[in-house]
Amino acid sequence: xxxxxxxxxxxxxxLDATGVAxxxxxxxxxxVDAVDAAIARAQKVNPQxxxxxxxxxxxxxxxxxxxxxxxxxxxxxxxxxxxxxAVEGMPTMEGTDAWQPRPERANGDFARIYLSTGLVAxxxxxxxxxxxxxxxxxxxxxxxxxPWNTDHTAGASSSGSGxxxxxxxxxxxxxxxxGGSIRIPASCNGLVGLKPSRGRLPLDENMRQMPIRIVAxxxxxxxxxxxxxxxxxxxxxxxxxxxDPIGDVTRPGRERLRVAVFTKSVKRECSPEVRDATLATAAxxxxxxxxxxxxxxxxxxxxxxxxxxxxxxxxxxxxVRGGKGRFGASFEREKLDNLSLxxxxxxxxxxxxxxxxxxxxxTLRRRMLKRVRDYDVLLTPTLxxxxxxxxxxxxxxxxxxxxxxxxxxxxxTPLQNVTGDPAISLPLGESxxxxxxxxxxxxxxxxxxxxxxxxxxxxxxxPFRLLGAARGAVSEA
Numbered sequence: 001x002x003x004x005x006x007x008x009x010x011x012x013x014x015l016d017a018t019g020v021a022x023x024x025x026x027x028x029x030x031x032v033d034a035v036d037a038a039i040a041r042a043q044k045v046n047p048q049x050x051x052x053x054x055x056x057x058x059x060x061x062x063x064x065x066x067x068x069x070x071x072x073x074x075x076x077x078x079x080x081x082x083x084x085x086a087v088e089g090m091p092t093m094e095g096t097d098a099w100q101p102r103p104e105r106a107n108g109d110f111a112r113i114y115l116s117t118g119l120v121a122x123x124x125x126x127x128x129x130x131x132x133x134x135x136x137x138x139x140x141x142x143x144x145x146x147p148w149n150t151d152h153t154a155g156a157s158s159s160g161s162g163x164x165x166x167x168x169x170x171x172x173x174x175x176x177x178x179g180g181s182i183r184i185p186a187s188c189n190g191l192v193g194l195k196p197s198r199g200r201l202p203l204d205e206n207m208r209q210m211p212i213r214i215v216a217x218x219x220x221x222x223x224x225x226x227x228x229x230x231x232x233x234x235x236x237x238x239x240x241x242x243x244d245p246i247g248d249v250t251r252p253g254r255e256r257l258r259v260a261v262f263t264k265s266v267k268r269e270c271s272p273e274v275r276d277a278t279l280a281t282a283a284x285x286x287x288x289x290x291x292x293x294x295x296x297x298x299x300x301x302x303x304x305x306x307x308x309x310x311x312x313x314x315x316x317x318x319x320v321r322g323g324k325g326r327f328g329a330s331f332e333r334e335k336l337d338n339l340s341l342x343x344x345x346x347x348x349x350x351x352x353x354x355x356x357x358x359x360x361x362x363t364l365r366r367r368m369l370k371r372v373r374d375y376d377v378l379l380t381p382t383l384x385x386x387x388x389x390x391x392x393x394x395x396x397x398x399x400x401x402x403x404x405x406x407x408x409x410x411x412x413t414p415l416q417n418v419t420g421d422p423a424i425s426l427p428l429g430e431s432x433x434x435x436x437x438x439x440x441x442x443x444x445x446x447x448x449x450x451x452x453x454x455x456x457x458x459x460x461x462x463p464f465r466l467l468g469a470a471r472g473a474v475s476e477a
Contacts, residue, residue: 031076051160072118125160180413187438198420253453277429342399
């Protein structure tokens with residue numbers, strides 16, 4: 001297999017984002033050196049990983065060289081944003097080439113918060129077309145590959161961000177999640193990926209217009225402390241008064257939790273290696289003193305997958321039918337992939353079913369609260385199987401093949417997008433071939449602090465395996 005690592009003996013070393021920020025504040029590393037190191041790393045590995053959607057390297061160097069400090073905890077730390085949020089001066093192409101790119105006039109609501117923490121944007125990362133697929137394998141833009149083994153996918157839709165953070169290009173990158181798109185690449189690439197509660201972070205206008213706001217912004221990192229620090233810093237800039245603050249979570253919690261474990265989705269039992277990793281995590285929690293109960297069946301309504309798929313298709317219907325209005329006269333639906341077009345056709349043929357499906361989805365959080373009221377946390381696999389080979393979810397294949405394989409693999413993550421509850425994927429397993437396996441914890445709306453404290457505890461007990469051991473090179477194994 002081929003693994004790809006950007007780690008080197010440069011200004012970034014193997015530091016996480018908090019470590020880079022501390023080095024910059026202490027004067028050990030300069031902002032310019034940190035940004036230059038990340039640019040060199042991106043240039044080194046992007047030909048193998050294909051994670052870059054748009055580069056703004058000169059702009060990042062100029063910003064890093066500014067004499068005045070930007071302010072913010074992450075002052076000078078290099079990062080990327082996913083290519084579906086508005087960043088001033090950069091185009092937003094949403095994982096496709098179906099219209100002519102044009103630079104954004106201003107930062108969107110999320111980018112303003114994100115960059116106010118001091119992070120320096122080097123550009124934007126690749127994603128699947130409109131975020132509909134769990135892999136990014138656009139027929140003309142190419143496939144985003146997994147740095148642990150480039151024969152496999154990096155997951156999606158935040159694929160480029162996941163590949164770059166795992167490979168060591170940057171220590172933190174933006175991701176967002178409308179059906180698992182933070183947690184899926186976290187699982188595939190061995191990262192920490194927290195999808196926050198609905199409303200925890202602001203959304204750009206186009207994402208606020210959804211009938212059910214299933215998308216949440218967040219980050220991908222290599223350490224729990226980076227994820228916790230990002231939410232703390234973002235909360236210092238913008239805080240939703242309807243949610244209890246997360247606060248400054250810096251260590252494991254003392255409270256022993258009631259944990260429900262299940263490894264079977266509405267569709268099927270997960271693969272043996274994924275099941276073993278999940279059950280090993282459950283056993284670890286029991287040794288730590290948490291109260292763990294094993295559920296034979298998922299506490300999820302049987303109608304959920306069909307309802308979510310129909311809602312997903314509605315989003316494609318709106319984008320495809322309204323393409324010229326939203327993206328301009330250069331929009332060409334003929335350039336869209338078979339998944340986007342197949343979802344649009346599926347929605348068009350099932351519009352009569354949409355009102356009832358949306359109604360059921362809108363009440364799902366209340367129904368789930370009744371089913372899991374005796375537990376603080378749910379523990380499940382993040383994905384039903386290992387990261388597939390590139391081509392398994394080929395977007396040029398027949399729609400029926402793509403959607404069957406997609407629904408089969410991504411069976412656990414969409415639930416929290418509909419309920420609005422927070423969920424975090426942690427890299428707690430490893431396949432026989434060395435691929436990361438993510439395990440997912442979810443909690444009730446507003447209880448990110450519970451998940452972060454538990455994540456700290458698990459990380460201390462089972463330190464996360466990072467790709468940094470394969471330093472600075474493409475390696476064959």
